[in-house]
Amino acid sequence: MPVNPRDLLTEGAAMRLAGDHVIGYETDGASVLLGDAATVIIADPRDGTDVSGLGSSRRFHLHGPFVGDVxxxxxGRPPDSPEGSWAQRPDVRPVHLLTRLxxxxxxxxxxxxxxxxYTHGCLEYAALTIEPQLPRS
Known part of the structure; x- marks a missing residue:
């Protein structure tokens, strides 16, 4: 399903972006869905760099903690992981960003x-660049 920035999706349509075999993770203010087709991150509409969600027209913040898969x-793998090195590349599937309204x-x-x-092997914080950049309005 092709989507464009500023499209309004139902919850079901947003979840379908992840594809099949979805595993969901929750944190305060955000849901992360890992599926066969993509990663989908849905955040509450809150402002600030200390909460998950839209930080600016170019930046999205995700606050954990998340163990393992996210x-x-x-x-890729965290620096202290016995399964791989920090240099291991991240997954190539897209990361779709949405906010709840x-x-x-x-x-x-x-x-x-x-x-x-990372703190003790848990993802505590991630910053993602939004592509394409959102209009300031």
Missing amino acids: GARLF PEGHLYLGVGKPEQTR
């Missing part, structure tokens, strides 16, 4: 993982 999908889920674009912070 960090590996976005960034009363009228549906607003599609923001594709997220490119840029920054991360």
Whole structure:
């Protein structure tokens, strides 16, 4: 299903972006869905760099903690992982970013993982660049 930034999706349509065999993870203010086709991150509409969601027209913040799969999908293995090295490439499947609104889920674009912070093997924070950049309005 092709989607464009600023498209309004139902919850079911947003979840279908992930594809089959979806595993869901929840954190305060955000849901992360890992599926065969993509990663889908749906955040509540909150402002600030200390909460998950849209930080600016170019930046999306995700706050954990998330163990295992979410960090590996976005960034490859953490530095202390016995299964691989930090240099291992992240997954090539797209990361779709959405925000929840009363009228549906607003599609923001594709997220490119840029920054991360791990604590004791758990993904605590991730910053993703939104592509294409959203209009300032």
